[in-house]
Amino acid sequence: MFEKIQRNFIQFIINKPKVTLLMGVIIFLSFGIGATYIKSNFSAKIWFDDEYPAMQNLDNFEKRFGGDQFIAVGFYSKNEEGLFTQENLKLIAELTEELWLLPDIIRVDTISNFNHIQADGNDINIVPLVDEPIDPEQVKKNITANDDIKNFLISENLKFTFLNAQVKPLFGESPNYTEVMVKLKEILKKYEREDRRFVLMGNVVVTYAFREITKTDNEKTIPFMFGFILIILVLYFRSVAGVITPLIISLITIISTFGVMGHFGFVFNSILAAAPGILLAICLADTVHIMSTFYYQYYNGKKLKDALEYSLNKNFLATILTTLTTSVSFFTISFTDLIPIHDLGILSGIGTVFAWLFTFLFLPPLFLLFPEKMVKKMWNEKPSKTAEDSKFSSIIWRFKFPIVIAFTALSVWSFITAMDNQVNSDPLKYFAEETQIKQDYNLTKEYFKGIRGIELEVDSGEADGIKDPKFLKIVDSFIKELNTQEDIIQINSIIDIVKKVNKQLNSGKEEKFSIPRSREEIAESLLLYTMGLPPNQGIEDLVSLDNRYIRLKIKWSLENSRQSMDKDELIHKIAKTYGLKTLTGGFFPIYASVNNMVVDSFFKSMTMAIILVSLIILIVFRNPFLAFLAMLPNIIPLAFGAAYMALNNIYIDIGTSIVSAICLGIAVDDTIHFVTHFVLNQKKYGDSFKALNETFLSTGKALILTTGLLVVGFGSFVMADFLPNHYFGILCAIVLTFALLTDLLFLPALLTIWYRKDKLK
Numbered sequence: 001m002f003e004k005i006q007r008n009f010i011q012f013i014i015n016k017p018k019v020t021l022l023m024g025v026i027i028f029l030s031f032g033i034g035a036t037y038i039k040s041n042f043s044a045k046i047w048f049d050d051e052y053p054a055m056q057n058l059d060n061f062e063k064r065f066g067g068d069q070f071i072a073v074g075f076y077s078k079n080e081e082g083l084f085t086q087e088n089l090k091l092i093a094e095l096t097e098e099l100w101l102l103p104d105i106i107r108v109d110t111i112s113n114f115n116h117i118q119a120d121g122n123d124i125n126i127v128p129l130v131d132e133p134i135d136p137e138q139v140k141k142n143i144t145a146n147d148d149i150k151n152f153l154i155s156e157n158l159k160f161t162f163l164n165a166q167v168k169p170l171f172g173e174s175p176n177y178t179e180v181m182v183k184l185k186e187i188l189k190k191y192e193r194e195d196r197r198f199v200l201m202g203n204v205v206v207t208y209a210f211r212e213i214t215k216t217d218n219e220k221t222i223p224f225m226f227g228f229i230l231i232i233l234v235l236y237f238r239s240v241a242g243v244i245t246p247l248i249i250s251l252i253t254i255i256s257t258f259g260v261m262g263h264f265g266f267v268f269n270s271i272l273a274a275a276p277g278i279l280l281a282i283c284l285a286d287t288v289h290i291m292s293t294f295y296y297q298y299y300n301g302k303k304l305k306d307a308l309e310y311s312l313n314k315n316f317l318a319t320i321l322t323t324l325t326t327s328v329s330f331f332t333i334s335f336t337d338l339i340p341i342h343d344l345g346i347l348s349g350i351g352t353v354f355a356w357l358f359t360f361l362f363l364p365p366l367f368l369l370f371p372e373k374m375v376k377k378m379w380n381e382k383p384s385k386t387a388e389d390s391k392f393s394s395i396i397w398r399f400k401f402p403i404v405i406a407f408t409a410l411s412v413w414s415f416i417t418a419m420d421n422q423v424n425s426d427p428l429k430y431f432a433e434e435t436q437i438k439q440d441y442n443l444t445k446e447y448f449k450g451i452r453g454i455e456l457e458v459d460s461g462e463a464d465g466i467k468d469p470k471f472l473k474i475v476d477s478f479i480k481e482l483n484t485q486e487d488i489i490q491i492n493s494i495i496d497i498v499k500k501v502n503k504q505l506n507s508g509k510e511e512k513f514s515i516p517r518s519r520e521e522i523a524e525s526l527l528l529y530t531m532g533l534p535p536n537q538g539i540e541d542l543v544s545l546d547n548r549y550i551r552l553k554i555k556w557s558l559e560n561s562r563q564s565m566d567k568d569e570l571i572h573k574i575a576k577t578y579g580l581k582t583l584t585g586g587f588f589p590i591y592a593s594v595n596n597m598v599v600d601s602f603f604k605s606m607t608m609a610i611i612l613v614s615l616i617i618l619i620v621f622r623n624p625f626l627a628f629l630a631m632l633p634n635i636i637p638l639a640f641g642a643a644y645m646a647l648n649n650i651y652i653d654i655g656t657s658i659v660s661a662i663c664l665g666i667a668v669d670d671t672i673h674f675v676t677h678f679v680l681n682q683k684k685y686g687d688s689f690k691a692l693n694e695t696f697l698s699t700g701k702a703l704i705l706t707t708g709l710l711v712v713g714f715g716s717f718v719m720a721d722f723l724p725n726h727y728f729g730i731l732c733a734i735v736l737t738f739a740l741l742t743d744l745l746f747l748p749a750l751l752t753i754w755y756r757k758d759k760l761k
Contacts, residue, residue: 002317009360010312014305017365024252024361031354032255034262041267042210044203044427044587046340047594054589061457061585064544065551066106067169068455068586071184072162073099074199074444082159083111084136091191092161093130098187099165103180107166107536111153115533116142117500126532151490151555155447166541167204181208199440201451203587206427209437210722214273217720225277225716229284229709236705242291245366249358250283256358257351266347270430271340271654274717274725278348278662281713282326283355285669285706287363290315292702294367304372308364318676321620322669323356325613329665332608333658336601338594341658345605348662392700392744393693400749407746411636418642423599424561424651427591432721450489450555454568455586458575463546467522472498472515475550478578482554482571492553494526494542501525551585565592598657605661610635613668620672621679629750630675633742634668641735650731655724659731666710667739670703674743678751688755692748700744707740 013020048055061067075092077083083092093112100108112130129142143154154161167180181204188198226247233243254276261268293311298304327349334345396403431438444451458478460471472495479491499513502525506512516522530538542551554571558564568584575582584592610631618627638660650656677699681691714736717729 006313006316010309010316013312013360013364014309017368020361021365021369024358028252028256031259031263034259035255037262038258038268040269042214042269043207044590046267046269047338047590049339052337054593057583057585057589058587061455062169064549065541066166069167069169069204070202071165071167071200071204072202074160074162074201074440076160076197076199076443078195082157083161084140084158086134086136089130089134089136089139092163095163099163102165102183104168105165106168107541108163109153110163111143111149111161113537114149114153115537116146117504126529148492148496151449152492157447160447177204177208199443201440201444205437209431210270213431213435213722214270217722217725218273220719221716222276224719225280225713228712232708232712237295242295245291245363246284246287249287249362250280252358252362253283253351253354254279256354257347260350261347266343269340270722271344272347274728275344275347275351277713277716279351279355281710282352284709286319286355286359288706288709289319289673289702290359290363304367308367312364318673319356321616321672323352325616325668325672326665327352328612328616329609329661332612333601333605333661335604335608336597338597338601341601341654393689393696396692396745396748397689397752400752403745403749404753407636407742411639414639414643417646418639420646421642421652423595424653430723432723432726435721450557452558452564453555454584454588456552456554456571457583457585458550458552459581459583460548461581463548466494466543466547466550467519469515469517469519469522472522474578474580476515478575478580479552481574487557487567488554489557490555494539494550497529498522498525501529561591561595565595568592594654598652598654602652602657602660605658609661609664613664629754630671632750633671633747634664634739636742637667637735637739638664640738641731644734645731650727653724655728656731659728659735663732663735663739667736670707670740670743671747673699673703674747682755688752692752703740703743707736710736
């Protein structure tokens with residue numbers, strides 16, 4: 001039945017090239033037009049749908065406290081006086097005003113407008129730290145008296161300060177911070193000078209950086225990829241047709257796949273930026289196998305039509321199988337709640353099918369519809385003569401047992417070494433050292449002990465519950481215990497303000513720096529404080545509108561995501577000992593969920609890919625042991641890649657976690673081509689050595705070429721500044737290279753041992 005379908009399909013293509021080409025064009029246009037509908041999102045909100053608990057938690061946090069999307073403009077002064085000069089303090093005040101004028105800014109907090117509490121008899125005055133006329137020494141004195149802004153708005157050495165601008169919450173919308181970032185950079189450009197430095201931090205800046213790095217990476221990697229692939233095709237085919245045809249079909253495949261993205265509402269992001277490179281490599285593999293066979297037959301006497309028909313028939317089963325196994329492997333990584341990974345799996349799987357379909361619908365008509373003289377001119381070089389015997393076959397035959405032993409030993413070592421791999425994830429670790437945001441981050445770390453942390457919500461259990469002195473005293477004790485931990489640098493909350501006001505209302509007595517004794521006193525303290533505040537500088541970012549929740553802004557020195565998650569868990573355990581209900585707000589729970597799901601996604605996709613690919617091979621070869629032999633050369637390279645990660649301290653993260661499933665689906669292609677041709681030749685000759693020799697002669701070069709194209713395609717990501725894609729490229733290139741070696745050494749050795757009854761002729 002399959003042979004009948006194959007025969008009818010290929011005959012239709014050969015006999016009706018115009019109809020075939022028209023079908024291809026219609027399919028391409030139908031899907032390709034969707035590429036114009038693509039939207040993009042580079043914020044943390046891309047990871048989960050709106051119903052996911054972490055996303056609902058973020059939504060509730062934004063409603064209670066106005067969100068935590070912010071821009072942190074760091075100002076570093078290189079002069080000896082640090083920030084405390086008339087000029088610098090005036091600059092900070094001017095910048096504060098200019099930040100207010102940026103689009104979508106709802107709050108600006110700087111040392112210039114920080115609310116300094118002063119007592120005047122029974123009155124409370126709220127004045128900014130930097131006031132006219134500017135007195136640097138008085139400002140320095142005021143800052144020294146406010147420890148809660150150290151390592152928060154200003155460094156301990158008083159040379160580095162942050163101006164924090166909060167952006168309005170989006171409540172489910174996809175953020176686009178291009179306008180605010182472009183205008184901010186224009187503002188900062190006016191103040192640039194050799195003795196000062198501005199840095200940009202904050203989650204808004206990170207989101208914008210993801211957008212920019214995706215753009216610049218594509219501008220670097222895609223031309224590099226096309227250039228190297230072009231060189232390889234020229235060296236191999238040495239003809240116009242051999243270079244242009246694969247690239248045209250690849251471009252059609254990529255556009256159609258991105259059209260699917262637009263039609264079905266997939267959102268473009270930094271992870272999906274890897275899709276064009278993946279699809280380019282996949283598509284080239286199909287076209288090269290068919291063109292390679294055609295090229296060889298055409299210049300060995302067959303007519304163009306006959307050579308094309310022979311090539312299509314010879315590669316039909318193998319390309320069907322490789323398309324099936326590769327797409328299945330891609331689809332397995334879509335079984336995750338991580339939306340970018342899910343979308344990459346779906347689109348890459350669909351793109352793999354497109355690659356096969358367009359290869360058959362476009363390649364034959366392109367040759368058949370042109371005059372044969374033109375086609376022959378395009379194939380202007382004859383292939384080099386092939387030796388009757390492959391010396392490589394003789395080497396494999398003689399040293400088959402040492403080869404198997406060596407690969408077995410390497411496999412055992414790889415599996416043992418791979419056990420040391422760790423899971424880690426950190427948005428700022430996704431940027432290469434030479435990127436601006438990473439340089440800004442490194443400079444900031446030199447002056448601030450802690451620039452990471454969490455937003456902790458403490459629930460009083462009722463509206464106006466934060467005015468309960470008992471509740472506030474428990475929270476205060478909880479904060480004091482947290483502050484005893486070495487890695488927690490700073491905790492800011494409304495409690496600091498309540499205690500300061502109470503102290504000033506009691507003649508500045510130090511012992512009155514405490515929680516008032518009654519609800520009425522707490523309510524009075526908050527009222528007096530808020531009445532003295534300027535517009536848009538209220539306490540709504542520290543307490544919820546119904547006065548039920550308190551927000552604790554916790555800064556710590558931790559950078560490792562695993563350590564941060566452990567610390568977050570410990571904080572909640574400590575809170576329980578005080579009888580407090582706490583919840584981590586903001587974006588940290590999203591990153592924590594991503595980190596936790598990386599492992600789950602890795603093992604789930606890996607297990608499914610191995611099982612499904614094994615079943616496909618078993619169904620095809622209908623020989624359990626042969627299927628087992630075919631799978632071994634594809635699992636060993638994965639173990640080697642994992643060992644490489646462990647040795648080079650490359651963490652399992654969103655980029656590296658999908659390498660195994662993708663590489664398995666791609667690497668098995670070469671195995672299928674080799675085993676399929678070996679089995680057919682074994683049946684034809686009844687001699688294992690002849691079967692091995694013929695297989696190397698007919699498919700060896702094509703396997704090397706396609707793997708070379710895949711390695712170049714994926715290896716191009718090494719140039720990416722987005723490190724998940726960078727390491728994805730490195731690992732794919734390493735695994736696929738090693739997979740080729742196993743297919744050319746280990747697999748032939750296994751096959752010749754399995755058919756060991758035959759002797760060398």
